[in-house]
Each structure stands twice: as C-alpha cells, then as structure tokens.
Amino acid sequence: MGSSLKSVPKPLSSSSVFQVPGLDSHEIDSIAEKTFERYSVKTANRNGKGIAIVWFRNDLRVLDNEALFKAWVSSETVLPVFCVDPRLFGTTYCFGFPKTGALRAQFLIECLDDLRKNLQKRSLNLLIQHGKPEEILPALAKDFGAHTVYAQKETCSEELQVERMVNKGLQQVALSPSTNAMNNPKLQLLWGSTMYHMDDLPFSINSLPDVYTQFRKSVEAKCKIRGCIKIPESLGPPPSIDDWGNVPSVEQLGLHSEKASKGMRFSGGESAALSRVTEYFWNKDLLGIYKETRNGMLGPDYSTKFSPWLASGSLSPRFIHEEVKRYERERQANDSTYWVLFELIWRDYFRFLSIKYGSSLFHLGGPRNLQHKWSQDQRLFESWRNGCTGYPLIDANMKELSTTGFMSNRGRQIVCSFLVRDMGIDWRMGAEWFETCLLDYDPCSNYGNWTYGAGVGNDPREDRYFSIPKQAQTYDPEGEFVAYWLPQLQTLPKEKRNFPGESYMEQVVPLKFGNTSLHLNRQASASRQANFGRRQQMTDKR
Ligand SMILES: Cc1cc2nc3c(=O)[nH]c(=O)nc-3n(C[C@H](O)[C@H](O)[C@H](O)COP(=O)(O)OP(=O)(O)OC[C@H]3O[C@@H](n4cnc5c(N)ncnc54)[C@H](O)[C@@H]3O)c2cc1C
Numbered sequence: 001m002g003s004s005l006k007s008v009p010k011p012l013s014s015s016s017v018f019q020v021p022g023l024d025s026h027e028i029d030s031i032a033e034k035t036f037e038r039y040s041v042k043t044a045n046r047n048g049k050g051i052a053i054v055w056f057r058n059d060l061r062v063l064d065n066e067a068l069f070k071a072w073v074s075s076e077t078v079l080p081v082f083c084v085d086p087r088l089f090g091t092t093y094c095f096g097f098p099k100t101g102a103l104r105a106q107f108l109i110e111c112l113d114d115l116r117k118n119l120q121k122r123s124l125n126l127l128i129q130h131g132k133p134e135e136i137l138p139a140l141a142k143d144f145g146a147h148t149v150y151a152q153k154e155t156c157s158e159e160l161q162v163e164r165m166v167n168k169g170l171q172q173v174a175l176s177p178s179t180n181a182m183n184n185p186k187l188q189l190l191w192g193s194t195m196y197h198m199d200d201l202p203f204s205i206n207s208l209p210d211v212y213t214q215f216r217k218s219v220e221a222k223c224k225i226r227g228c229i230k231i232p233e234s235l236g237p238p239p240s241i242d243d244w245g246n247v248p249s250v251e252q253l254g255l256h257s258e259k260a261s262k263g264m265r266f267s268g269g270e271s272a273a274l275s276r277v278t279e280y281f282w283n284k285d286l287l288g289i290y291k292e293t294r295n296g297m298l299g300p301d302y303s304t305k306f307s308p309w310l311a312s313g314s315l316s317p318r319f320i321h322e323e324v325k326r327y328e329r330e331r332q333a334n335d336s337t338y339w340v341l342f343e344l345i346w347r348d349y350f351r352f353l354s355i356k357y358g359s360s361l362f363h364l365g366g367p368r369n370l371q372h373k374w375s376q377d378q379r380l381f382e383s384w385r386n387g388c389t390g391y392p393l394i395d396a397n398m399k400e401l402s403t404t405g406f407m408s409n410r411g412r413q414i415v416c417s418f419l420v421r422d423m424g425i426d427w428r429m430g431a432e433w434f435e436t437c438l439l440d441y442d443p444c445s446n447y448g449n450w451t452y453g454a455g456v457g458n459d460p461r462e463d464r465y466f467s468i469p470k471q472a473q474t475y476d477p478e479g480e481f482v483a484y485w486l487p488q489l490q491t492l493p494k495e496k497r498n499f500p501g502e503s504y505m506e507q508v509v510p511l512k513f514g515n516t517s518l519h520l521n522r523q524a525s526a527s528r529q530a531n532f533g534r535r536q537q538m539t540d541k542r
C-alpha cells in the first residue's frame with residue numbers, strides 16, 4: 001500500500017457537506033425504477049393460501065429479499081411489518097451509551113420511508129408498530145389468521161433471544177382457546193445477510209477456518225454465489241388495514257435530531273443504496289481503481305460507502321456481486337473489481353464467526369478468552385471519544401465519527417489500536433461507542449473487528465499495532481484529512497499538520513512506541529513489546 005495511495009476528488013472547503021449518493025431525488029427515483037425493472041418478473045408461481053406476515057428486520061429492501069418472496073409465494077395476501085423495538089433505543093450492554101445514536105436513527109427512518117414507498121409501488125404497504133416483536137407479531141398473526149411469519153435469520157444473542165420469544169408467542173396463539181382451530185402460525189427464518197449463502201459453505205460452522213485466507217480460498221474454490229431473487233411486479237393485494245402507522249420521527253424515538261454539519265451525509269433506503277452503486281460503479285467509474293484508493297480517509301469517493309445500506313439490509317451483497325460481474329463484462333476486470341468482493345467476503349466471514357464463537361465475541365477475553373489487564377479510565381476514554389487526545393489523526397477521525405456516523409476503515413483501525421494499545425483501555429468501551437455512532441453498525445463486523453484490533457480475536461495473527469506517525473505519513477502526508485476536521489491546523493505548513501507540537505493540544509498519553517520518528521519507534525518497539533504480553537506487529541496490511 002503506502003505511497004501508492006491514488007487520490008480521488010476530495011472536499012474543497014472545510015464546511016462542505018457531501019450527500020452520499022450525490023444525486024438528486026429524481027435521479028435516485030429513476031435509478032431505483034430502472035434497477036427494479038431489471039429485477040422484476042411479470043409472473044411467478046403463487047400457489048399459497050391465506051395470509052403470511054413478513055417481519056422486516058435488518059433486511060429493509062424489496063430486491064433480493066427471500067423472506068418477502070417466500071411470503072408472497074406461500075399466500076394470497078402478504079402483511080409486511082416493522083416493529084420499532086424500544087430495546088434498540090435503550091443503552092449499550094456494559095457502559096450505558098445510547099444503543100442507537102440519532103444519526104443512525106435518522107438513517108433507519110429514511111430506510112423505512114423508502115421501503116414503504118417501494119412496497120406501495122408494488123401494491124403493498126408497510127405496517128409500522130411500536131413495541132416488542134414478541135408481542136406484536138403473535139397478536140397480528142392471531143388477528144389476521146396468518147399461517148407463517150417469515151423473517152431474516154440473525155446470529156447474535158440479543159436477536160436470537162427475540163427470535164425465541166417470537167416463536168414462543170406464536171406457539172401460544174395456537175394454544176389460545178379463542179383461536180380458530182386452523183390457526184397454528186409458525187416462524188420461518190431464512191438466511192439472507194451474506195454474499196455466500198450459509199447452506200452453500202463447504203464446511204460446517206463449527207469447522208469454520210480461523211484464518212480468513214483459508215476461509216476465502218475455500219469458498220471461492222468450492223461455492224457459487226447465488227443469483228438475486230427477482231420480484232414480481234405486483235405483490236398485492238394488500239390486507240385490509242385502516243391505519244398502517246407512521247414512520248417515527250427521531251424525537252419520537254427519544255433522541256434529539258442531528259444532521260451532519262460537515263463531511264458525509266448519507267441518504268437512507270434501498271433507492272439511495274441502488275443509486276450509490278450506480279454512482280460509484282457506473283457514473284464515476286471508480287470501481288476500476290478501488291484497490292488503489294480504498295485506504296483513503298477524506299471524501300465520499302475513496303471507497304464504496306456501501307456499508308450503511310448493507311448493515312440495514314437496504315442493499316443485498318449478492319446484488320453488488322452481480323453488478324461487479326456486469327462491470328467486469330462491460331468495462332474492465334482487474335484487481336480492484338475483485339477487491340470489492342474480497343472485502344465483502346470479510347463481511348461474510350465475521351457474520352459466520354459470530355455463529356461459531358457466539359457471545360464470546362462480546363466478552364472482554366474475546367473468542368480466545370485471553371486475560372489482560374485493561375483500564376477503564378474515564379478521562380482518557382472521554383478524550384478519545386470527544387477527539388481531544390492531542391493526536392490530530394485520532395481527533396480528526398473521532399470528530400468525523402460523531403459528526404457523520406462514519407469513519408474510514410483505515411481510521412477505524414488506527415483509533416482502535418490507539419485506544420487499546422496506547423491508552424490500554426477496555427476495548428469494549430470503544431466497541432460500544434462505535435455501536436452508538438456508526439451508521440453501518442453491525443454486531444458481527446463491529447465486535448469482530450474490535451476483537452481483532454484488541455488482539456483477542458480468533459486469529460492470533462490479526463494482532464497489530466498501528467503507529468500514528470507512520471500512518472499519518474503514509475495516509476495523510478499533506479495533512480488534508482486532519483485539517484479538514486480540525487480547522488485550527490489549516491494555517492500550519494502541510495508537513496506539520498499531523499505533528500503540530502505545542503501549537504495544538506497536549507497529548508493525553510505518550511505513544512507506546514514513541515512518537516517522534518519512525519526510526520525511533522522501531523528501536524523503542526523492540527524493547528517494549530513485552531508490555532502487552534504477546535507479539536505485536538508494526539504492520540499496516542489488511
Ligand atoms: C474497529 C472496526 C469496527 C468496524 N465496525 C464495522 C461495523 O460495525 N459495520 C461494518 O459494516 N463494518 C465495520 N468495520 C469494517 C469497515 O471499516 C467498514 O465496513 C468500511 O469502512 C465501510 O466503508 P465502505 O463501505 O466504503 O467499505 P469498502 O472499502 O468500500 O468495502 C466494501 C464493503 O466490504 C465490507 N468490508 C470492508 N472491510 C471490512 C471489514 N474489515 N470487516 C467487515 N466488512 C468489511 C463492508 O461491507 C464494505 O461496505 C469495522 C472496522 C473496524 C476496524
């Protein structure tokens with residue numbers, strides 16, 4: 001990587017906001033319309049009876065949604081439901097941060113608006129109810145006499161617990177004396193979140209390789225990525241419902257509305273997701289240089305920015321795969337076009353790891369159950385969280401996170417390493433703060449990457465130290481990124497912006513391996529490696 005970082009257009013002014021995708025609402029509607037047309041079928045075999053419910057979770061899309069398609073095939077009427085679960089707006093497990101920050105709540109609201117609109121175009125609607133799925137779904141199944149509730153399968157314990165309770169609630173419907181003898185509703189969970197289908201893996205989940213490369217090579221050699229599920233032009237008729245419920249406002253979710261005042265502002269929803277794919281692959285033709293730009297930090301175009309839509313399920317990874325293949329046929333195939341799939345396989349891998357390792361992904365010792373003395377020093381943690389550590393590269397990244405709900409992959413690795421290695425802070429504090437803020441929060445990718453960053457993940461080789469001076473020199477050599485987020489650095493000469501000395505703020509901790517020159521870092525590192533109780537590498541590759 002290093003100096004070969006190719007650049008893409010970057011923000012010019014430090015107060016500009018970049019809408020992602022950067023298209024107006026007419027263009028977005030038109031791209032969504034055309035994509036839906038390509039993925040629509042005029043007729044499909046519908047042979048079911050009665051009513052089926054679709055319980056939308058993290059699959060807020062119409063295209064390539066197996067739960068929606070199966071519900072349609074197996075019924076005469078589909079009832080699509082989203083439950084605004086109050087637990088999602090509570091607090092994180094250990095440290096009591098908001099479970100969903102205002103920026104992600106806003107993104108979710110836009111996803112729901114768009115999902116409703118796209119269902120309405122296909123003669124359906126979205127019922128929005130406030131409350132717990134285990135209370136809402138059995139009540140609806142009973143009232144409508146539904147035979148099945150279809151939903152996308154999740155893998156982490158909080159979601160699994162809800163699945164169990166919904167299942168139990170549905171069983172009780174069948175036992176209730178007032179229930180029609182025919183009404184015995186079932187919960188049918190379908191796999192849908194990954195690019196490679198779980199049923200197609202060449203090994204059982206318990207035998208999932210602990211080394212990513214082994215996993216990747218094996219699935220690439222032995223599995224085929226399934227095609228997207230096409231959608232019937234009409235999903236109607238809709239059930240007869242007087243009040244379909246309103247999409248909530250941020251305030252109704254108990255949060256204060258926030259909008260990114262600078263940096264990127266993402267538009268939620270499937271239409272925006274499909275438009276971002278078109279913008280990045282086709283309009284701007286950036287897919288062909290992705291591998292050379294992906295380690296950037298500034299602006300919307302150094303990487304795909306698909307993650308917020310993938311996390312909410314507004315975008316199917318199989319759709320991205322089909323678009324990559326189409327681009328390779330129609331434009332060019334090179335390392336960059338492959339590399340987007342390579343990264344999506346990382347995403348799949350973390351999802352499958354969450355099944356193999358269960359709750360240990362969230363525990364301090366991680367999947368390897370390593371014991372290490374961690375600090376929970378509040379002052380240090382807050383300086384990290386608020387972007388006041390005295391290290392511009394850390395502070396700029398943390399300000400981007402709280403202002404926009406996004407941070408580059410490079411930034412995430414650097415701030416994670418700093419919190420864990422240089423500050424020695426309990427990694428779960430960082431992971432929970434990410435859980436609050438990230439638009440793309442996904443328990444598997446978030447906690448999976450944090451356990452790797454903290455050196456407690458399943459693969460001991462993913463145990464890395466990121467040297468801030470080296471990262472700054474390599475990935476922000478002219479200090480453009482730090483000056484964008486920390487305008488007080490703009491007047492400094494470019495080479496000083498990441499190393500401002502006393503003209504910036506005091507550094508809250510010294511770096512574990514020194515912070516003056518790379519040469520010194522390497523010398524110092526040799527003598528201090530033992531501190532962490534295991535081997536740490538001065539490598540940047542990922
Ligand atoms: C500490 C830490 C926490 C993270 N938390 C999350 C999270 O909660 N949700 C999330 O989606 N990603 C997370 N990531 C992974 C990665 O940083 C983001 O997926 C990526 O920055 C999103 O930007 P992009 O869509 O432009 O990515 P691109 O570079 O364009 O990559 C394309 C897609 O590949 C996937 N991908 C890329 N890198 C990774 C990775 N390391 N792990 C898993 N999937 C990857 C994402 O789905 C991404 O959208 C985390 C990484 C770190 C180091």
Ligand SMILES: Nc1ncnc2c1ncn2[C@@H]1O[C@H](COP(=O)(O)OP(=O)(O)OP(=O)(O)O)[C@@H](O)[C@H]1O
Pocket residue numbers: 093094156157158159359360362363435443
């Ligand atoms: N989707 C999720 N997002 C965030 N955290 C999650 C998610 N799913 C599970 N967790 C976390 O996983 C952890 C383990 O949950 P679980 O109730 O299974 O714990 P456990 O194995 O009994 O652990 P313990 O005894 O330490 O509480 C909790 O911290 C829980 O909040």
